Amino acid sequence: MKKSDPKTRRMAPLQTPTDLGAQASKDVSAALNLLLADAFALYLKTKNFHWHVSGPHFRDYHLLLDEQADQIYASTDPIAERVRKLGGTTLRSIGQISRLQRVDDNDADYVTPLDMLAELREDNQQMAARMREAHSVCDEHDDVATASLLENWIDEAEQRVWFLYEASRKGE
Numbered sequence: 001m002k003k004s005d006p007k008t009r010r011m012a013p014l015q016t017p018t019d020l021g022a023q024a025s026k027d028v029s030a031a032l033n034l035l036l037a038d039a040f041a042l043y044l045k046t047k048n049f050h051w052h053v054s055g056p057h058f059r060d061y062h063l064l065l066d067e068q069a070d071q072i073y074a075s076t077d078p079i080a081e082r083v084r085k086l087g088g089t090t091l092r093s094i095g096q097i098s099r100l101q102r103v104d105d106n107d108a109d110y111v112t113p114l115d116m117l118a119e120l121r122e123d124n125q126q127m128a129a130r131m132r133e134a135h136s137v138c139d140e141h142d143d144v145a146t147a148s149l150l151e152n153w154i155d156e157a158e159q160r161v162w163f164l165y166e167a168s169r170k171g172e
């Protein structure tokens with residue numbers, strides 16, 4: 001088959017050269033793609049609550065959730081591009097996100113503001129834990145660059161947990 005043949009082009013591997021090895025590329029890419037699906041799911045859930053929150057703390061919660069959604073969204077492009085730098089392929093569709101995501105959607109008509117904060121706190125805590133697991137995969141393969149990115153995203157997730165916790169505390 002000729003190179004110009006569309007069939008050949010479709011089958012051509014999208015492999016970028018990496019000296020970390022094929023197994024590292026496979027394992028780290030798989031871990032990152034799961035985190036990417038989680039990030040998109042959590043981004044949309046945070047926006048969902050940003051849009052639907054109500055009550056006396058509306059302005060505070062509305063703005064807090066917007067900041068958090070922005071932070072989560074900002075991580076998605078670097079996660080996907082890290083996968084490509086490792087020679088892997090990344091997500092292609094909303095359908096793929098829904099098949100991979102480990103963050104549960106919340107399509108309820110009404111959620112109380114405190115339930116929103118508690119649910120997001122739990123989701124962000126789980127996300128931090130899953131990023132730590134991905135960090136161990138990076139350590140196994142000496143992938144310090146992905147590990148370093150993950151360390152910042154873990155810190156961000158922990159910051160979101162902190163804010164969600166403090167914002168939901170009852171006044172003393």
Ligand SMILES: [Fe+2]
Pocket residue numbers: 050066
């Ligand atoms: Fe908005």
